[in-house]
Amino acid sequence: MTEELIVHGLEWTDKLLFVYPNEFIYWSIQIVMYPYMTGLVAGAFVLSSLYHVFGQKDLKEMARFSLVFSLALLPVAMMPLMLHLQQPLRGMNVMFTPHFTSAIAAFGIVFSTYAVIVLTEIWFVYRQYFVQQTIALKGKEDLASTFKRTLYHVLTLGAYDINEEAVAKDKKAVKIMAAIGIPVAGFLHGYAGFIFGSVKANALWMSPLMPVIFIMSAVVSGIALCMLTYIIIMEWKKLMATLARGRGDESVGKIRGAEMEVIATTSRYLIMFLVAAISLEMLDLIFRGYTAMKSWDILRSVMFEEDFVKIFILQYGMGNFLPFLLLMLPGLTIRRTALALVLVLFGVFMMRWNVVIGGQAFSLSFEGFMHYHLPIIPHNLETFKEGLAGAITVIATPFILFWGINKILPSLNIVDNDL
Amino acid sequence: MSCSRRKLLKSALSASVAASLPLSAFRFLSPAECKAATGTEGTRWGFLVDTNKCVGCGFCVKACKKENEVPYDAPVTRTWVERYVVTKDSKTHIDSPMGGRDGFTDPKIRGEEIAPADIAKTFFVPKLCNQCENPACVQVCPVGATYQTGDGVVLVDRKWCIGCGYCIMACPYGVRFFHPVHKVAEKCTFCYHRISNGQQTACVDACSFGARQIGNLLDQNDPVTKIIMTERVAVLKDEYGTKPQVFYLGLDRNVR
Numbered sequence: 001m002t003e004e005l006i007v008h009g010l011e012w013t014d015k016l017l018f019v020y021p022n023e024f025i026y027w028s029i030q031i032v033m034y035p036y037m038t039g040l041v042a043g044a045f046v047l048s049s050l051y052h053v054f055g056q057k058d059l060k061e062m063a064r065f066s067l068v069f070s071l072a073l074l075p076v077a078m079m080p081l082m083l084h085l086q087q088p089l090r091g092m093n094v095m096f097t098p099h100f101t102s103a104i105a106a107f108g109i110v111f112s113t114y115a116v117i118v119l120t121e122i123w124f125v126y127r128q129y130f131v132q133q134t135i136a137l138k139g140k141e142d143l144a145s146t147f148k149r150t151l152y153h154v155l156t157l158g159a160y161d162i163n164e165e166a167v168a169k170d171k172k173a174v175k176i177m178a179a180i181g182i183p184v185a186g187f188l189h190g191y192a193g194f195i196f197g198s199v200k201a202n203a204l205w206m207s208p209l210m211p212v213i214f215i216m217s218a219v220v221s222g223i224a225l226c227m228l229t230y231i232i233i234m235e236w237k238k239l240m241a242t243l244a245r246g247r248g249d250e251s252v253g254k255i256r257g258a259e260m261e262v263i264a265t266t267s268r269y270l271i272m273f274l275v276a277a278i279s280l281e282m283l284d285l286i287f288r289g290y291t292a293m294k295s296w297d298i299l300r301s302v303m304f305e306e307d308f309v310k311i312f313i314l315q316y317g318m319g320n321f322l323p324f325l326l327l328m329l330p331g332l333t334i335r336r337t338a339l340a341l342v343l344v345l346f347g348v349f350m351m352r353w354n355v356v357i358g359g360q361a362f363s364l365s366f367e368g369f370m371h372y373h374l375p376i377i378p379h380n381l382e383t384f385k386e387g388l389a390g391a392i393t394v395i396a397t398p399f400i401l402f403w404g405i406n407k408i409l410p411s412l413n414i415v416d417n418d419l
Numbered sequence: 420m421s422c423s424r425r426k427l428l429k430s431a432l433s434a435s436v437a438a439s440l441p442l443s444a445f446r447f448l449s450p451a452e453c454k455a456a457t458g459t460e461g462t463r464w465g466f467l468v469d470t471n472k473c474v475g476c477g478f479c480v481k482a483c484k485k486e487n488e489v490p491y492d493a494p495v496t497r498t499w500v501e502r503y504v505v506t507k508d509s510k511t512h513i514d515s516p517m518g519g520r521d522g523f524t525d526p527k528i529r530g531e532e533i534a535p536a537d538i539a540k541t542f543f544v545p546k547l548c549n550q551c552e553n554p555a556c557v558q559v560c561p562v563g564a565t566y567q568t569g570d571g572v573v574l575v576d577r578k579w580c581i582g583c584g585y586c587i588m589a590c591p592y593g594v595r596f597f598h599p600v601h602k603v604a605e606k607c608t609f610c611y612h613r614i615s616n617g618q619q620t621a622c623v624d625a626c627s628f629g630a631r632q633i634g635n636l637l638d639q640n641d642p643v644t645k646i647i648m649t650e651r652v653a654v655l656k657d658e659y660g661t662k663p664q665v666f667y668l669g670l671d672r673n674v675r
Contacts, residue, residue, distance in 0.1 A: 101557075
């Protein structure tokens with residue numbers, strides 16, 4: 001195919017019945033990833049704030065980890081957008097000439113505000129550590145130590161005071177940043193819902209409930225991801241303790257007890273938000289069916305025929321109902337919780353898919369359908385960016401970033417620092 | 420010289436405030452304001468489509484593609500023609516192969532043969548950008564790359580569009596697409612380069628049947644304005660509140 005015939009969307013769109021000539025699935029997998037990743041960022045930050053603001057002591061270990069992880073997730077919330085743009089090099093134009101009647105224009109501002117809050121909070125949490133490291137590395141002359149010392153030296157920003165009074169001030173600053181961060185994180189995500197909910201041309205998206213539904217499902221996915229990571233960390237600790245001191249040791253039992261308690265408590269919050277999210281989605285569905293506006297005929301055939309499996313089996317069945325049952329049945333175990341959490345994360349992903357792709361599954365003419373085929377094996381830049389490979393890149397990036405950031409800001413096994 | 424951190428932060432803050440003050444002395448003009456300032460008052464472009472006259476030859480689509488350099492064989496187009504066949508059992512069959520570029524020579528609709536005896540009515544409907552009074556596409560552009568001129572035409576700045584596709588999603592009429600070569604949002608401009616120079620649009624020129632006409636809605640003596648004012652015209656999808664400025668004569672209720 002010559003270059004001038006490569007029409008964006010043609011590759012992965014199948015048209016059925018009557019669809020306008022210019023209609024294709026323009027918003028593909030990366031736009032599914034975008035709200036999913038922002039949801040995780042917001043969720044991870046909110047969880048870390050629970051410790052800093054409300055002093056949930058049992059979340060101490062979790063708080064530091066989820067804060068640093070939300071930093072690793074931060075650039076990843078923007079990545080799908082950049083991969084999706086036809087002119088990625090002009091992405092910065094949103095900051096240069098924001099056109100404020102557009103819901104996307106505020107993204108740069110909301111996102112930068114949020115980034116500043118996360119970075120500030122992390123700086124206050126780690127300032128004491130930076131100073132300690134600069135002092136500890138003094139006198140070591142090898143290249144790695146010199147590099148590290150210089151880095152920490154710069155990171156202190158010249159603030160070397162670590163007496164009790166200064167550290168107490170740091171703590172207070174962390175608390176303030178975390179408190180401001182909660183509504184901003186909520187806004188960041190509710191606003192992603194507004195981007196979709198305000199498109200009046202799209203019968204499936206246009207709903208004032210959309211931002212609220214998005215916030216609820218974001219909190220659900222954020223809590224689920226943090227719980228899952230917590231379980232993995234605790235299981236790892238348990239394994240280490242078992243290897244070091246033997247299975248019957250007191251400390252192993254202690255870890256197990258503490259883990260179960262945290263998980264049981266957090267899962268109650270998860271269930272609450274899950275119920276809220278499902279109720280809102282059901283309300284939306286029932287309302288559309290009852291009012292039966294012009295678009296209902298086509299929406300009904302998309303939901304109950306074309307996309308039935310994706311919506312009712314994968315999203316509501318496997319992603320909502322099944323984990324709900326797993327978490328509600330008595331005698332909750334760690335293994336069952338872990339399975340439920342994986343299913344919840346999958347369910348939220350399917351919800352994003354069904355909104356973004358499902359919203360383009362029918363023609364604006366209401367007389368035809370479009371089917372999306374995710375490009376699996378890339379054969380050009382476009383099928384890489386907006387295919388399975390691009391989605392995997394987006395998912396893998398936060399973990400790679402976390403690995404790097406964690407070398408400078410250790411968040412998993414820190415001692416003698418009580419922030 | 421000693422400089423405390425507090426002092427440094429203070430001076431940095433006041434320096435940035437001072438630096439931004441001279442900038443606020445300038446007023447930012449939107450492209451629409453610029454255009455209006457250069458003298459297009461007294462003009463509001465409007466379009467009239469007489470569906471009774473359209474025979475579905477597709478010459479308008481051909482002319483548009485050539486005039487506006489939309490790749491000829493790409494399945495996207497700034498204007499297109501739809502064929503409607505309503506059968507006696509009240510079913511509507513619609514198609515627009517290649518936007519109707521090559522005319523409708525095949526009696527089959529998407530491979531389905533319809534017996535002439537079963538047909539209740541059949542007609543063609545040309546479509547193009549409605550150059551809405553209240554354009555949803557302009558509202559949602561995050562960078563202001565798409566804008567409305569003083570004489571009511573919605574244009575795209577190819578050098579500033581980031582290609583996010585939000586405008587394509589926002590248009591209820593499906594007139595926008597990504598240009599296969601320029602990789603930015605593309606749409607019908609009423610041939611702005613021609614109408615601003617006193618010419619007709621390419622599609623109007625190409626139509627031998629007078630199904631398409633363009634005129635100035637603010638000029639009461641304009642033949643197009645006269646028809647719109649005195650006859651019963653309809654617009655497409657007015658429920659979206661976009662106030663379309665392409666008017667149709669003989670629009671059927673089956674038209675999507």
